[in-house]
Amino acid sequence: VGERRRPSVERGAPVTISFDGRAVRGFAGEPAAVALLAAGRPLLGRSIKYHRPRGAFCFEGHCGACLVRVDGLPNQRACVEPCREGLALEGQNAFPSAELDALGAVDLAFPGGMDHHTLMTGSHILNAVTRKVVRRLSGLGRVPDRPAPPAAPGEDLAVDVAIVGGGPAGLAAAEACARARLATALFDDQPELGGSLLADLDGGPGRAAAAIAGARAAGAALHPGAVAIGAFADDGGVVAIATADRLVRVRARATIHATGGYPQNRRFADNDRPGVIAARAAARLLVRHGVVPGERVVVVGDQPDALRLAAALAAAGATVAGVDGVRERIVGVEGARAVAGAIVEDARGARRTIPCDAIAIDAPAAPASELWRQQGGAVELRPAAGGFAAVVDADGRGAGPGAWACGDVAGYVGPRAAAAAGARTGAAVARALGGA
Amino acid sequence: VSRKIVVCRCEDVTEADVVHAIERGYGDLEEVKRYTGFGTGPCQGKECHALVASLIAERTDRAPAKVAPFTARPPLQPTSLALLAAADRDDEGAP
Numbered sequence: 001v002g003e004r005r006r007p008s009v010e011r012g013a014p015v016t017i018s019f020d021g022r023a024v025r026g027f028a029g030e031p032a033a034v035a036l037l038a039a040g041r042p043l044l045g046r047s048i049k050y051h052r053p054r055g056a057f058c059f060e061g062h063c064g065a066c067l068v069r070v071d072g073l074p075n076q077r078a079c080v081e082p083c084r085e086g087l088a089l090e091g092q093n094a095f096p097s098a099e100l101d102a103l104g105a106v107d108l109a110f111p112g113g114m115d116h117h118t119l120m121t122g123s124h125i126l127n128a129v130t131r132k133v134v135r136r137l138s139g140l141g142r143v144p145d146r147p148a149p150p151a152a153p154g155e156d157l158a159v160d161v162a163i164v165g166g167g168p169a170g171l172a173a174a175e176a177c178a179r180a181r182l183a184t185a186l187f188d189d190q191p192e193l194g195g196s197l198l199a200d201l202d203g204g205p206g207r208a209a210a211a212i213a214g215a216r217a218a219g220a221a222l223h224p225g226a227v228a229i230g231a232f233a234d235d236g237g238v239v240a241i242a243t244a245d246r247l248v249r250v251r252a253r254a255t256i257h258a259t260g261g262y263p264q265n266r267r268f269a270d271n272d273r274p275g276v277i278a279a280r281a282a283a284r285l286l287v288r289h290g291v292v293p294g295e296r297v298v299v300v301g302d303q304p305d306a307l308r309l310a311a312a313l314a315a316a317g318a319t320v321a322g323v324d325g326v327r328e329r330i331v332g333v334e335g336a337r338a339v340a341g342a343i344v345e346d347a348r349g350a351r352r353t354i355p356c357d358a359i360a361i362d363a364p365a366a367p368a369s370e371l372w373r374q375q376g377g378a379v380e381l382r383p384a385a386g387g388f389a390a391v392v393d394a395d396g397r398g399a400g401p402g403a404w405a406c407g408d409v410a411g412y413v414g415p416r417a418a419a420a421a422g423a424r425t426g427a428a429v430a431r432a433l434g435g436a
Numbered sequence: 437v438s439r440k441i442v443v444c445r446c447e448d449v450t451e452a453d454v455v456h457a458i459e460r461g462y463g464d465l466e467e468v469k470r471y472t473g474f475g476t477g478p479c480q481g482k483e484c485h486a487l488v489a490s491l492i493a494e495r496t497d498r499a500p501a502k503v504a505p506f507t508a509r510p511p512l513q514p515t516s517l518a519l520l521a522a523a524d525r526d527d528e529g530a531p
Contacts, residue, residue: 047445048447048448049447050440054445062479062482062483063482063483064479065483075514112452113449113452114448115456148518151522153523176437189513227512228512229515230510231510240510240511242516244524249523262483264458265486267451269439269440269441271441322470362505366482366485369505370480370481374508380500381493381500381503383500388486408476
């Protein structure tokens with residue numbers, strides 16, 4: 001099936017997709033960015049200002065690294081766009097193509113960055129010209145080829161418990177609430193339920209299937225592809241959910257925030273080069289999609305997740321080098337359009353380059369606490385926990401009466417502990433609402 | 437390509453841009469966001485918010501717990517305007 005693919009997963013029918021006019025083989029249903037990476041093509045487009053080469057990083061529909069034009073629609077995430085026969089992707093912000101972008105020179109013109117407040121402000125005329133040029137050069141895609149299809153009218157939904165997030169914590173909470181005969185609806189922004197379990201090297205996809213089956217059997221309504229786009233504290237805590245074709249206003253007696261966390265990058269030169277991906281993305285590629293991100297992979301990090309990933313990639317036949325990020329740090333990347341090496345530095349300042357075609361960065365996932373904050377929940381910046389973690393008690397209770405949080409959103413704990421926290425919070429919510 | 441440490445990919449904001457803003461006296465996330473534009477792109481801070489927060493804590497020598505997040509405004513994910521246009525108006529809600 002190809003040198004980066006492994007026969008470890010079931011795949012859909014073979015299909016042909018295209019990127020900037022070139023045919024690429026994929027399998028029906030797998031994300032387009034996965035098919036492209038498996039074909040050794042991590043480059044997906046150019047960046048908004050400097051036209052730097054860009055490729056997918058998180059592979060879970062959260063960061064903004066993999067935006068492409070899909071069948072004439074701009075700014076679609078290639079990492080969640082399913083492959084089907086004839087799917088046509090185009091790299092954005094590039095002329096003539098993402099591979100050979102003539103505007104990449106903008107990057108060289110501003111080596112340190114750009115302060116647009118003082119960009120050529122010495123002269124009115126020069127400033128006006130500069131603004132005009134910059135506006136032509138920068139931007140995010142072109143407008144769609146055709147008008148959007150009409151959406152269905154908005155809907156209202158009232159439930160006992162609304163759960164946002166369909167990973168280990170959310171699914172466990174849903175099962176506990178539904179078992180207590182509470183009307184329970186779970187919403188997940190991804191096309192496929194399971195969250196971080198789908199990237200868990202320890203049998204995650206199987207455990208995701210079991211957790212989904214458990215929640216469904218208990219009677220919870222599970223909605224994948226349902227994105228919580230906002231919570232409105234001044235309107236009784238209503239949560240707005242965007243589905244593929246309509247907006248749903250959800251009112252619940254209790255909202256459980258099981259939104260997990262977002263993979264994070266580290267700070268090093270050219271950390272945005274295509275082929276630099278999150279460690280969790282590499283794990284997801286392996287266990288969910290049967291793809292190794294490269295033939296030679298550098299894994300950065302000294303935590304158990306990073307060590308497990310390095311071992312799993314090696315077992316899958318990749319050549320793996322570990323950089324612990326403590327005694328030896330990654331400081332840069334070789335390769336103009338895609339990763340060709342990792343530049344690392346030891347404690348004495350000695351540098352060496354490790355040749356590779358992928359770099360997997362492990363760092364604690366940043367708690368996805370925006371919706372929680374919108375419902376009035378408190379957060380605290382805890383760098384070791386990944387970022388702004390929801391502040392809750394042992395049961396997941398926050399400051400407000402109807403808002404609860406569990407799992408990685410309260411600080412990174414990983415899928416097993418998140419599932420336990422979800423079950424605990426689900427049971428506490430059932431007690432609080434007087435479930436059966 | 438030039439060597440840049442990118443902290444916000446969506447808006448091409450570099451570590452140097454953030455440090456420059458801090459040096460100009462913008463010391464919290466809300467101010468640095470407004471000055472550099474970090475966190476205002478399609479991902480709305482999912483990749484950069486925590487990273488820049490840690491950078492600010494480091495550079496301003498503040499305890500992390502003293503760094504407040506920026507305000508997260510809806511929509512939290514890119515949303516088709518057609519969905520919003522088709523939803524009926526909620527005249528009873530807050531203005």
